[in-house]
Amino acid sequence: xxxxxxxxxxxxxxxxxxxxxxxxxxxxxxxxxxxxxxxxxxxxxxxxxxxxxxxxxxxxxxxxxxxxxxxxxxxxxxxxxxxxxxxxxxxxxxxxxxxxxxxxxxxxxxxxxxxxxxxxxxxxxxxxxxxxxxxxxxxxxxxxxxxxxxxxxxxxxxxxxxxxxxxxxxxxxxxxxxxxxxxxxxxxxxxxxxxxxxxxxxxxxxxxxxxxxxxxxxxxxxxxxxxxxxxxxxxxxxxxxxxxxxxxxxxxxxxxxxxxxxx
Amino acid sequence: xxxxxxxxxxxxxxxxxxxxxxxxxxxxxxxxxxxxxxxxxxxxxxxxxxxxxxxxxxxxxx
Numbered sequence: 001x002x003x004x005x006x007x008x009x010x011x012x013x014x015x016x017x018x019x020x021x022x023x024x025x026x027x028x029x030x031x032x033x034x035x036x037x038x039x040x041x042x043x044x045x046x047x048x049x050x051x052x053x054x055x056x057x058x059x060x061x062x063x064x065x066x067x068x069x070x071x072x073x074x075x076x077x078x079x080x081x082x083x084x085x086x087x088x089x090x091x092x093x094x095x096x097x098x099x100x101x102x103x104x105x106x107x108x109x110x111x112x113x114x115x116x117x118x119x120x121x122x123x124x125x126x127x128x129x130x131x132x133x134x135x136x137x138x139x140x141x142x143x144x145x146x147x148x149x150x151x152x153x154x155x156x157x158x159x160x161x162x163x164x165x166x167x168x169x170x171x172x173x174x175x176x177x178x179x180x181x182x183x184x185x186x187x188x189x190x191x192x193x194x195x196x197x198x199x200x201x202x203x204x205x206x207x208x209x210x211x212x213x214x215x216x217x218x219x220x221x222x223x224x225x226x227x228x229x230x231x232x233x234x235x236x237x238x239x240x241x242x243x244x245x246x247x248x249x250x251x252x253x254x255x256x257x258x259x260x261x262x263x
Numbered sequence: 264x265x266x267x268x269x270x271x272x273x274x275x276x277x278x279x280x281x282x283x284x285x286x287x288x289x290x291x292x293x294x295x296x297x298x299x300x301x302x303x304x305x306x307x308x309x310x311x312x313x314x315x316x317x318x319x320x321x322x323x324x325x
Contacts, residue, residue: 023279024283031276034273034276037265037266038273041265043265054265054309054313058306061272061275061302062302062306068279071283072282075286081288084287086288086289139295142291142296
């Protein structure tokens with residue numbers, strides 16, 4: 001849907017990021033001095049001043065790159081940045097914006113997570129160390145992209161960090177009202193990182209079709225076929241779906257919870 | 264050596280400018296895995312050239 005066509009209220013404010021000017025401030029003098037050194041074979045000025053200018057070029061270059069790294073760290077939070085990696089990410093971003101009722105799409109479209117940085121909101125941990133570990137993981141992703149060291153379908157390494165979910169859900173009434181959430185053993189297993197929220201009790205956050213690396217196309221579920229299957233031979237369907245059949249009921253409940261909270 | 268280090272610094276800064284112009288995944292990869300090592304090497308060579316020049320000048324002044 002073209003949201004801009006609905007009116008100005010539906011157009012998100014432009015993300016004017018001025019930090020690049022701060023990066024340019026040391027970068028431009030460093031570039032000019034480097035060009036002079038490249039052409040003349042030495043830095044301008046005599047031995048003493050030239051040495052000082054060479055030192056300044058050294059510091060300015062280093063400073064520009066440090067600021068550039070900060071700029072990258074900040075800009076890398078945006079969904080556009082995540083979606084710019086070939087093959088892997090565009091289908092996931094497309095699924096967020098589709099009519100698909102995946103957990104991620106529900107959170108994104110209901111505004112439960114930032115529309116500017118939805119990937120970062122859920123995939124970075126809590127507080128400053130969460131940001132640090134997200135950046136570490138980001139470097140790992142860049143290296144894997146560079147070396148093409150990844151396989152489809154994409155899988156999350158280990159259980160999903162419950163802190164990302166807890167950050168928003170823990171204090172809500174809907175979360176408290178679910179009996180399973182008050183089970184001490186389950187809670188301990190979650191704190192021990194043995195299980196996560198998604199993929200265990202709740203459905204996986206992203207649709208399987210978006211993890212295959214192929215362009216994502218949302219296919220609406222045929223309501224009568226689904227209802228008919230469930231009424232007539234629901235047991236057979238469950239068996240076909242694989243190992244998590246017993247949790248199928250829980251998954252449905254999870255979806256309802258999220259709908260409630262989103263409202 | 265100064266020319267070569269200046270060239271490395273220049274190339275790394277061009278990559279930095281590209282990143283500022285468009286911050287995308289491929290640009291971030293270029294910046295991190297090409298630009299940063301080039302900058303590091305350029306700075307190292309520049310520092311080395313500076314120290315060498317100083318050492319050459321030292322006996323004359325002393």
